[in-house]
Amino acid sequence: MKQQKKKSKIKNKLLKRMQRKLWLVYGGVCILFVVLIGRIMYIQYTSGDYYEKIVLSQQDYDSTIIPFQRGDIVDARGTVLATSVDVYNVILDCKVLNANDKHIDTTVRAITSCFQEIEASTIKEKLADNPTSQYIKLAKKVSYEEMAAFEELKASEEYKGKVYGIWFEKEYVRQYPYGSLAAATIGYASSGNVGVIGLENKYSNILNGVNGRTYGYLNSDSSLEQTTIDATNGNNLILSLDANIQTIVEKEIADWNAKTMETYNADHPDEPEAFGSLHTAVLVMNPNNGQVLAMAQYPTFDLNNPRDLSAYYSEADLETLDEEQKMDALNKIWQNFTTTYTYEPGSTFKPFTVAMGLETGALTGNETYFCDGGEMISGYPKLVKCTAYKKGGHGTQTIADALSNSCNDALMQMVRAIGPDAFAKYQSVFGFGQKTGIDLPGEASTAGLIYSNQDLNSSINLATNSFGQNFNTTMIQLASGFCSLINGGYLYEPHLVTKITDANGNTVEEIEPTVLKRTVSDETGNMLKSYLEYVVSDGTGHTAGVEGYRIGGKTGTAEKLPRGNHKYLVSFIGFAPVEDPQVVVYVIVDEPGTGAVGDNQAHSSFAQEICHNIFSQILPYMGVESDMTEEEEAAAADALTEAATSNTSTAEEGSTEDTPEGEASTADPTATPEVEVDETEELTN
Numbered sequence: 001m002k003q004q005k006k007k008s009k010i011k012n013k014l015l016k017r018m019q020r021k022l023w024l025v026y027g028g029v030c031i032l033f034v035v036l037i038g039r040i041m042y043i044q045y046t047s048g049d050y051y052e053k054i055v056l057s058q059q060d061y062d063s064t065i066i067p068f069q070r071g072d073i074v075d076a077r078g079t080v081l082a083t084s085v086d087v088y089n090v091i092l093d094c095k096v097l098n099a100n101d102k103h104i105d106t107t108v109r110a111i112t113s114c115f116q117e118i119e120a121s122t123i124k125e126k127l128a129d130n131p132t133s134q135y136i137k138l139a140k141k142v143s144y145e146e147m148a149a150f151e152e153l154k155a156s157e158e159y160k161g162k163v164y165g166i167w168f169e170k171e172y173v174r175q176y177p178y179g180s181l182a183a184a185t186i187g188y189a190s191s192g193n194v195g196v197i198g199l200e201n202k203y204s205n206i207l208n209g210v211n212g213r214t215y216g217y218l219n220s221d222s223s224l225e226q227t228t229i230d231a232t233n234g235n236n237l238i239l240s241l242d243a244n245i246q247t248i249v250e251k252e253i254a255d256w257n258a259k260t261m262e263t264y265n266a267d268h269p270d271e272p273e274a275f276g277s278l279h280t281a282v283l284v285m286n287p288n289n290g291q292v293l294a295m296a297q298y299p300t301f302d303l304n305n306p307r308d309l310s311a312y313y314s315e316a317d318l319e320t321l322d323e324e325q326k327m328d329a330l331n332k333i334w335q336n337f338t339t340t341y342t343y344e345p346g347s348t349f350k351p352f353t354v355a356m357g358l359e360t361g362a363l364t365g366n367e368t369y370f371c372d373g374g375e376m377i378s379g380y381p382k383l384v385k386c387t388a389y390k391k392g393g394h395g396t397q398t399i400a401d402a403l404s405n406s407c408n409d410a411l412m413q414m415v416r417a418i419g420p421d422a423f424a425k426y427q428s429v430f431g432f433g434q435k436t437g438i439d440l441p442g443e444a445s446t447a448g449l450i451y452s453n454q455d456l457n458s459s460i461n462l463a464t465n466s467f468g469q470n471f472n473t474t475m476i477q478l479a480s481g482f483c484s485l486i487n488g489g490y491l492y493e494p495h496l497v498t499k500i501t502d503a504n505g506n507t508v509e510e511i512e513p514t515v516l517k518r519t520v521s522d523e524t525g526n527m528l529k530s531y532l533e534y535v536v537s538d539g540t541g542h543t544a545g546v547e548g549y550r551i552g553g554k555t556g557t558a559e560k561l562p563r564g565n566h567k568y569l570v571s572f573i574g575f576a577p578v579e580d581p582q583v584v585v586y587v588i589v590d591e592p593g594t595g596a597v598g599d600n601q602a603h604s605s606f607a608q609e610i611c612h613n614i615f616s617q618i619l620p621y622m623g624v625e626s627d628m629t630e631e632e633e634a635a636a637a638d639a640l641t642e643a644a645t646s647n648t649s650t651a652e653e654g655s656t657e658d659t660p661e662g663e664a665s666t667a668d669p670t671a672t673p674e675v676e677v678d679e680t681e682e683l684t685n
Contacts, residue, residue, distance in 0.1 A: 068209030097165025290492025349468030404539025548626030
């Protein structure tokens, strides 16, 4: 019994000892696991990405980009002016097709029957030379219709289950449904969704989206593991531009240039063929909010083929141009004349001088001036002549008469009362010498192209500035300031984009009109409107008038540098209706009838004719009611047709300096202007 108990105790001691050892081993193993887990967590935290790349690099990893769709550009009425359409690249997977080699002939036959540009020999050559390749482009940018036709054929009874190794890679190309419509304004996007000019450039980041991507790899069981991140499409631009108004404007520009070119070439058969003008540009704005309704120019280009110069150069001439010369030629037609070209405004600036006098109290509106054909300016040796110099002057002129007759003499007398300080101040108030901030790239700066307050203390500088000479502006700058003269004195920041929406049509941002400053009072604005109506009803701007509508405006004629070359830039800026202005139309014809010289160019009626034709169409379109009866409208239409064929017009003569081909003036604005006036060359507007 004692011996049995002794054995039992020994056994218990061994068991306890074994249990302790087991617990020690178990504890040690647990500690090792904790250390191992901790080490793994540490490695994951500090070097997880590094080791993940190593693992993935050892697998058959695949990644495919899902392209975004660039946003549309849409006009005010919903007409799509620029869009991105889907196209497809035809991709050959040699590895898959070679693995199903019994279907090679069937697959080749299906592909070549749908895509004429793909040859059977090319496919078989690729299969032999690149047996394991999974990505070879057989065709680029085939249409959706072509792709759909292939898929339909593939699903047909003849080919079902017999076509392998062909798939389609989707991408987008930019299309412009209306070709050259508003070309320089809309701009175009090159491959890679890079906006080159115009709105496509200015808003490129907004129009662009973010590419998506499909990630995939084959695991050890050859099963495809795949993850997809969808693309985010770009936003859309909604414009103030009206495609109907734009079309009217561009047609009138094209028709006028074609008619002028045909007439000149017919009259001068022995001379080189001439163009209708060096440039013709039109800007149509809503004066009550700064929105641009149309912006057009000649020459223009096709947005779907922006590098095509065949309309302006013969094939032989193109062959003589090197790449630098071609780019220079392209840049000239790509530039937006309304925002990038600077020139002297001429007589279209005269309403601003009158506004300065009325606003400062230097003029009351009751003044009269006597024009004897010119003014002798203190410190300047020659007579600064008026448009009526050869007729002995305009005689007694009211302010309305001075604008109606475009009398330089009266304007020079007015500016003496206004003075250099007020003139310099109000030039700045109206925005001259400043960028307007329009939402287009490349707006020209005119800060160095106007006279300073100190420079205007020179009598000759002040005198010539009063009628728009010896300083430069841009079309958008002058038009914006002019809008403030007739809308109650509000200078708006001009703009084209009114809204930004996402790909689903939801509004992302509303672009509200921005008032930059107040320029003139209601009283001054009302007086100016009446004066400018008189210019059209009884003065130099009568060609721009339209029966049944009250229209106001101002003419301008400017001789370009070098003086005496008889090359002119003529213009007209008008608004309607006078009682409640709804639209401003500004027309410039730069060197009308290129090739013609002398007084053949110096007629603002060239610009007025275009403006008249635009007004006669867009006013009814915009719902502006005519005062005429139906019978009167019919008679007016007949008279218009007869007048257009006779092409008779009166000229507002003049010669002010300007910069050639729209380049910024290199003249020093602080220097005394070079004004050569003699018995045969008048300083006029």
